[in-house]
Amino acid sequence: MAANEHEEHAGRWRVEPGTELRLADIDTASKAGAPGDKEATTLAVQDLVGQLSDWQNRLWAEGSQSILLVLQAMDAGGKDGTIRQVFTGVNPQGVRVASFKAPTADELAHDFLWRVHQHAPAHGEMGVFNRSHYEDVLIVRVNELVPEPVWRARYQQIRDFEQILTASGTAVVKVFLHISPEEQAERLQARLDDPTKRWKFAAADLDVRKHWDAYQAAYEEAIRETSTADAPWYVIPADRKWYRNWAVLQVLLDVLHRLDPQFPPEEPGLEDLTVV
Amino acid sequence: MAANEHEEHAGRWRVEPGTELRLADIDTASKAGAPGDKEATTLAVQDLVGQLSDWQNRLWAEGSQSILLVLQAMDAGGKDGTIRQVFTGVNPQGVRVASFKAPTADELAHDFLWRVHQHAPAHGEMGVFNRSHYEDVLIVRVNELVPEPVWRARYQQIRDFEQILTASGTAVVKVFLHISPEEQAERLQARLDDPTKRWKFAAADLDVRKHWDAYQAAYEEAIRETSTADAPWYVIPADRKWYRNWAVLQVLLDVLHRLDPQFPPEEPGLEDLTVV
Numbered sequence: 001m002a003a004n005e006h007e008e009h010a011g012r013w014r015v016e017p018g019t020e021l022r023l024a025d026i027d028t029a030s031k032a033g034a035p036g037d038k039e040a041t042t043l044a045v046q047d048l049v050g051q052l053s054d055w056q057n058r059l060w061a062e063g064s065q066s067i068l069l070v071l072q073a074m075d076a077g078g079k080d081g082t083i084r085q086v087f088t089g090v091n092p093q094g095v096r097v098a099s100f101k102a103p104t105a106d107e108l109a110h111d112f113l114w115r116v117h118q119h120a121p122a123h124g125e126m127g128v129f130n131r132s133h134y135e136d137v138l139i140v141r142v143n144e145l146v147p148e149p150v151w152r153a154r155y156q157q158i159r160d161f162e163q164i165l166t167a168s169g170t171a172v173v174k175v176f177l178h179i180s181p182e183e184q185a186e187r188l189q190a191r192l193d194d195p196t197k198r199w200k201f202a203a204a205d206l207d208v209r210k211h212w213d214a215y216q217a218a219y220e221e222a223i224r225e226t227s228t229a230d231a232p233w234y235v236i237p238a239d240r241k242w243y244r245n246w247a248v249l250q251v252l253l254d255v256l257h258r259l260d261p262q263f264p265p266e267e268p269g270l271e272d273l274t275v276v
Numbered sequence: 277m278a279a280n281e282h283e284e285h286a287g288r289w290r291v292e293p294g295t296e297l298r299l300a301d302i303d304t305a306s307k308a309g310a311p312g313d314k315e316a317t318t319l320a321v322q323d324l325v326g327q328l329s330d331w332q333n334r335l336w337a338e339g340s341q342s343i344l345l346v347l348q349a350m351d352a353g354g355k356d357g358t359i360r361q362v363f364t365g366v367n368p369q370g371v372r373v374a375s376f377k378a379p380t381a382d383e384l385a386h387d388f389l390w391r392v393h394q395h396a397p398a399h400g401e402m403g404v405f406n407r408s409h410y411e412d413v414l415i416v417r418v419n420e421l422v423p424e425p426v427w428r429a430r431y432q433q434i435r436d437f438e439q440i441l442t443a444s445g446t447a448v449v450k451v452f453l454h455i456s457p458e459e460q461a462e463r464l465q466a467r468l469d470d471p472t473k474r475w476k477f478a479a480a481d482l483d484v485r486k487h488w489d490a491y492q493a494a495y496e497e498a499i500r501e502t503s504t505a506d507a508p509w510y511v512i513p514a515d516r517k518w519y520r521n522w523a524v525l526q527v528l529l530d531v532l533h534r535l536d537p538q539f540p541p542e543e544p545g546l547e548d549l550t551v552v
Contacts, residue, residue, distance in 0.1 A: 053364075061476075080369065084367045089364055089365065092360075092368045093356065093406065095368045097368050097369045130369065185551045201542065203546070266475050267478065270477060270479070274465065275461045275464040
């Protein structure tokens with residue numbers, strides 16, 4: 001594993017297996033490690049997006065490894081914004097975003113990993129899950145949709161499933177965008193106050209907000225139980241959108257440096273060929 | 277149908293149903309209608325990409341209509357470059373690119389539309405087909421992979437299939453990137469001469485090139501037979517990449533103006549709500 005300039009940053013947010021995680025101890029407004037304040041960091045983000053685009057090209061050309069970015073957050077935590085701001089600028093041919101909503105009847109008639117497996121990235125692709133199989137140990141737990149022994153057994157199932165993806169060349173990267181309840185209130189209120197964004201608001205969001213502590217506890221346990229050496233979680237302070245974008249890019253670039261995709265070898269005998 | 281500034285441009289390349297099409301009569305290096313030469317047009321493209329991004333946001337928010345862009349071209353015709361340059365800058369969450377290569381055994385065990393149907397864009401999405409079901413009346417015809425009555429019957433099947441998509445709210449837009457054989461030779465040679473691009477080159481590309489005239493004839497007939505009022509073909513002069521990008525954007529923006537997606541209505545009673 002070659003050292004790279006993103007490694008130190010990524011390590012800052014990585015949840016090492018076996019460590020105790022307390023979300024309340026992590027400052028959601030942190031700017032730790034950022035190259036400067038909003039303006040300087042936004043400038044750095046532009047450069048990092050360019051790097052991500054170059055790596056995507058190599059990953060695609062190589063065609064034997066892939067990345068799966070799992071994005072989880074509370075409502076208004078910034079999942080959509082992260083996808084837009086981090087991946088806009090990357091060739092959409094190699095990026096595949098899957099959004100998971102409430103499961104359909106057909107999906108519920110299968111094991112909980114069935115529907116997400118279908119959206120696993122192919123070799124050469126960057127896959128992004130906007131919400132994921134983790135909802136099956138989060139909302140399912142908080143709303144008591146299945147008995148505790150069922151959701152509790154899923155931690156092991158998730159570890160096994162992600163190990164299967166890893167073994168076939170997919171780097172599984174899991175990011176929790178960590179915001180404060182005050183920041184969430186501000187963002188939801190902003191949606192309400194802006195007529196062009198009000199359609200995004202559902203009154204049901206406020207019900208979920210009432211269960212804030214239960215969700216934080218569920219996240220804490222899920223992250224602790226499923227952060228492995230091969231498929232680690234990263235808890236990224238996300239009250240400041242510019243810091244969040246910069247941090248997610250650092251994590252992705254660290255992973256890409258380690259995957260180190262290479263352009264494939266050419267067919268032999270092409271050097272002196274002339275097209276007629 | 278409201279008039280829009282892109283309508284006149286799009287009409288320039290649209291193959292009206294029932295008209296005779298002769299590809300040889302269309303100048304592959306045309307600059308007709310462009311706002312200027314390379315520099316000025318590239319600047320205009322940046323602005324059009326921004327417009328496409330805004331429309332994508334509305335289409336996604338509305339969630340009841342979609343676009344399917346079918347891209348076809350000879351090898352090195354610019355399909356990959358068009359996708360990268362037109363859609364990079366658009367939120368990847370709403371763009372879904374599907375590339376179709378030689379069919380698998382499972383795909384061959386189904387009708388020829390089965391595999392493409394699975395990649396039809398959902399409501400709110402922009403779908404892009406990099407190659408498509410049209411290969412089943414192109415390469416399949418030139419290489420005599422099925423008997424003539426079989427591929428000939430596919431014209432009607434394609435019209436019917438695309439009508440089904442149209443009826444469910446998908447605007448089907450088909451673009452043939454039209455290059456000259458000289459331009460193709462230059463581009464293939466450039467791939468050979470650049471060690472970082474040589475991996476893209478397959479010696480088999482030269483075999484396809486030998487059948488240039490047969491392919492042009494197959495394209496001419498396929499386009500004539502399947503350009504309908506609801507799912508028209510556009511033949512876009514594509515020797516100049518900057519003109520090609522500008523033209524594809526004009527076509528997409530014309531279609532989006534006509535779809536005219538609207539932000540959905542908000543839930544009633546949200547105006548005076550305060551988030552606590």
